[in-house]
Amino acid sequence: MQELVGRLTSLDPEASETLKVITYFDHLVEGRVGVETMVRGAALLSGAVAGLRRGGRTLRIDPSGARLPDAGYPGEPSGPATSGDSPGWPQRECGDGVVVWLERTAAAHANDAMVLERLAHSVMVSGASTAGDAVARQSLEVLLDTGSAPTDRDRAAARLGLEPRTLLTVVATGGASTPTTPRAALASARMATPYGLVTASLVRGEAGPRDVAGGTAGEPASGGAPTTRVGVGSTVTVDHLPRSWSEALLALRVTTGREPWVRVADLGLLAQAVEAADHASSPPADVAGVERAVEHGWSVEALESLADAESVRAVARAAGLHHSTLQARLADLPTHLGFDVTTGRGRARLHTALIVRRAASARFG
Amino acid sequence: MAAGHDEVALTQEDPVTTSDTLRRPPYDPELAAVLSVIGEQLPPTLTPEMIPLMREAPLAVPLEQVLEGRAVTHDEFTVPGYEDAEIVVSVFRRTDHTAGGPAIFHIHGGGMIIGDRFTGADACVEWVERYDAVVASVEYRLAPEHPDPVPLEDCYAALQWFVTQGDTLGFDAGRVVVAGGSAGGGLSAGVALLCRDRGGPALIGQLLMCPMIDDRNVTVSSHQYVGMGIWDRGSNDTGWDAYLGDRRGTDDVSIYASPSRATDLSGLPPAFIDVGSAEVFRDEDVAYATQIWADGGVAELHVWPGGFHGFQMMGGAATLARISVEAQQSWLDRILGHVAGDA
Numbered sequence: 001m002q003e004l005v006g007r008l009t010s011l012d013p014e015a016s017e018t019l020k021v022i023t024y025f026d027h028l029v030e031g032r033v034g035v036e037t038m039v040r041g042a043a044l045l046s047g048a049v050a051g052l053r054r055g056g057r058t059l060r061i062d063p064s065g066a067r068l069p070d071a072g073y074p075g076e077p078s079g080p081a082t083s084g085d086s087p088g089w090p091q092r093e094c095g096d097g098v099v100v101w102l103e104r105t106a107a108a109h110a111n112d113a114m115v116l117e118r119l120a121h122s123v124m125v126s127g128a129s130t131a132g133d134a135v136a137r138q139s140l141e142v143l144l145d146t147g148s149a150p151t152d153r154d155r156a157a158a159r160l161g162l163e164p165r166t167l168l169t170v171v172a173t174g175g176a177s178t179p180t181t182p183r184a185a186l187a188s189a190r191m192a193t194p195y196g197l198v199t200a201s202l203v204r205g206e207a208g209p210r211d212v213a214g215g216t217a218g219e220p221a222s223g224g225a226p227t228t229r230v231g232v233g234s235t236v237t238v239d240h241l242p243r244s245w246s247e248a249l250l251a252l253r254v255t256t257g258r259e260p261w262v263r264v265a266d267l268g269l270l271a272q273a274v275e276a277a278d279h280a281s282s283p284p285a286d287v288a289g290v291e292r293a294v295e296h297g298w299s300v301e302a303l304e305s306l307a308d309a310e311s312v313r314a315v316a317r318a319a320g321l322h323h324s325t326l327q328a329r330l331a332d333l334p335t336h337l338g339f340d341v342t343t344g345r346g347r348a349r350l351h352t353a354l355i356v357r358r359a360a361s362a363r364f365g
Numbered sequence: 366m367a368a369g370h371d372e373v374a375l376t377q378e379d380p381v382t383t384s385d386t387l388r389r390p391p392y393d394p395e396l397a398a399v400l401s402v403i404g405e406q407l408p409p410t411l412t413p414e415m416i417p418l419m420r421e422a423p424l425a426v427p428l429e430q431v432l433e434g435r436a437v438t439h440d441e442f443t444v445p446g447y448e449d450a451e452i453v454v455s456v457f458r459r460t461d462h463t464a465g466g467p468a469i470f471h472i473h474g475g476g477m478i479i480g481d482r483f484t485g486a487d488a489c490v491e492w493v494e495r496y497d498a499v500v501a502s503v504e505y506r507l508a509p510e511h512p513d514p515v516p517l518e519d520c521y522a523a524l525q526w527f528v529t530q531g532d533t534l535g536f537d538a539g540r541v542v543v544a545g546g547s548a549g550g551g552l553s554a555g556v557a558l559l560c561r562d563r564g565g566p567a568l569i570g571q572l573l574m575c576p577m578i579d580d581r582n583v584t585v586s587s588h589q590y591v592g593m594g595i596w597d598r599g600s601n602d603t604g605w606d607a608y609l610g611d612r613r614g615t616d617d618v619s620i621y622a623s624p625s626r627a628t629d630l631s632g633l634p635p636a637f638i639d640v641g642s643a644e645v646f647r648d649e650d651v652a653y654a655t656q657i658w659a660d661g662g663v664a665e666l667h668v669w670p671g672g673f674h675g676f677q678m679m680g681g682a683a684t685l686a687r688i689s690v691e692a693q694q695s696w697l698d699r700i701l702g703h704v705a706g707d708a
Binding site for chain 1: 393394395397398399401402681682683684686687
């Protein structure tokens, strides 16, 4: 029987066979195969050598399925098919540091673009470009740990292709059942913290909301699932990554459903207030005051609204009370809090206490 | 999609398998991808009405293409088959062939009903090149026009002729391996049994690639793959019905036609048996190896996880296809005394 079907050979160079390409890669993604199998699929379907470069390592596979020696990749000056500055082969990026290509030297075949597009997509959704890479993950863990030996740090930085002066930002994600990692992450690692499991990701340069989850961070996830919360540390050189990581975690701890994306740089002195409370043996008096207010029926939302100096009507809406009822209860609030919230200083104390309290009670994973 | 195959299975009217809860090994993901692209060329279930059409279909790889650029010659011989009917045997040799080496007698697959002596020719040519073997491939007559015992007896007669040609064709008649895939694997097993019981040519090995050896179609695996993959339960019914007619499933079927029925597998040459875990033939092939061991024989068994029928030929570049072919080659290396660097 099988003899009559023949073996799977490369697709017709002339005819577009989009459906076959999509079906093939869909099966690989569904089957959770490794990137090597994906690259082999691209070689098989295109009839050309297919390649992938990740974290300084290159994988090349010919159409018969055999692995070929590393000969660089087209984006590198040393790459074999590079002429001048223009890459000689069709290639695509799939996450920072991960490139796939087809070593097509003659005219492109009808399905080349689709094969490359599906290969890049499959590699990306497989997570192989980020969290799936064990070497990158271990290297990141070393770089984020203040206790790592300098030689280990140097080796880890080299494995990730980082120069001493490269500017980097650590992004902490949590909250959703499977937190999204930044698209452009050089490496990601799940970290056990006192606040639960948090994913730390390393991003080149500064990190904006668009770096995470394709720009959807902060927007409600479909189906009412919790949104990924994102904390961003400061942008530093390799040596200071442990600081960026602790800042990213701190920023993550103060995110809310309304503000799921927080940069430590936006917190200013508030970040130090959180740190001071972290190191205190008992909760600060202002935080204890907030606890008392909550015990006496004040919702956190209503207190946040008060701290933001919103109108009584807005605060009443947040508290779910009629504004006249709220007026009466406001009179009692200073006895719970221990300070007056009608002054600017009082609102600042309430705001700070709420943030410190949120950071202390944050739990992820 | 794997789920797509499941849905197809539900459309089959089979009392045992019309359940979507049927458990079966899944296809290897890479092979599932291959199957999704290539399987559409062939319906999962081959019915008797489809036999003429299947025979007209062009072969996947034409012989000229297989031989192109390779230093291999092809000669055809007309030889006496069963009851002296004339049948054709193709012989492949290296153009720089050195006499005195081994030979492989190849029997093609195709469910006893389709295919010809060039199906599987690329494997034959590989053997010629690697071992400088003389490889013969026999054009046995097909069922249902020529039911049991014609196909098997044609093969046996052609083998008898072949071993007399050692001096002419330049091989050691004492170093002949019989080899075949699918129905060809079943016929190879049958030929090995005939050689044993009739005092025929002394074979040094039997290479049985996912062999079709049990007409009863009653194993667990024979019920697990219906309306899906390549050569499903229904196709197997079609093949065996054509081969054995009304005798199928009765006591009137010889161990040569359906080697799984043999209760004594002693005295056979060393066997290589491979099969996919996700195909109809899995359990009968595993049982055959088990019986050989029970009877004190030599067998090497490979069950490739998630392999569909014929995956090693169809999925050429896929990992499992590659390593399964390497396993066959490794066995042939040992049987033929091949030394790396010989070829």
